[in-house]
Amino acid sequence: MDPLSLSASAAGLLSLAIEVTKILTSYTSAVKSAPQDASELNTKILALGHILEKLVEILRIDHDAGTGGGTSFDEQSVLRSVMSACQEHIAAVYKRVAKLHSTDKVSSLVERMVWPLKKDEC
Incomplete structure (x- = not known):
């Protein structure tokens, strides 16, 4: 996988991380008794998003500048x-x-009453 493809993959992951962050932020601000786990998970995903933004930036700069030197990230690449x-x-x-x-107010209210992840999953 070339650096440009890897940066595209990182960008996709970044957008998913941003979406999770938005949902968790909405949840923790809407539910006064939101578990501390939700806030901590949100903080970790925000940090991951920042790292991914930098990674995409570095990979694209290297690719555009031609300094990637034909680097390819194969299946065994860390x-x-x-x-x-x-x-x-x-x-x-x-x-x-x-x-x-959820956009459905009733089901959203019911779902918001229960945190869907266990502490060890966070």
Whole structure:
């Protein structure tokens, strides 16, 4: 996988992380008794988002400047493995918290009463 493809993958992961952050922010501000875990998870995902923004920026600059030197990130690449693992975890978190952002007022209220993740999952 070339740096540009990896940066596109990082950008996709970044957008998913941003969406999870929005949902968690909305949840923690709407529910006064929101678990501390939700706030901590939100902070961690915000930090991950910042790191991903920098990674995308660096990979794109290197690719545009031609300093990537033909770098390719194969299946055994640590960076690619970490990106893949992060993407799987963030997608799983998104799947679990997406129901907190429902447009249906009644089901949204019911879902917001129960935090969908256990402490160890956070």
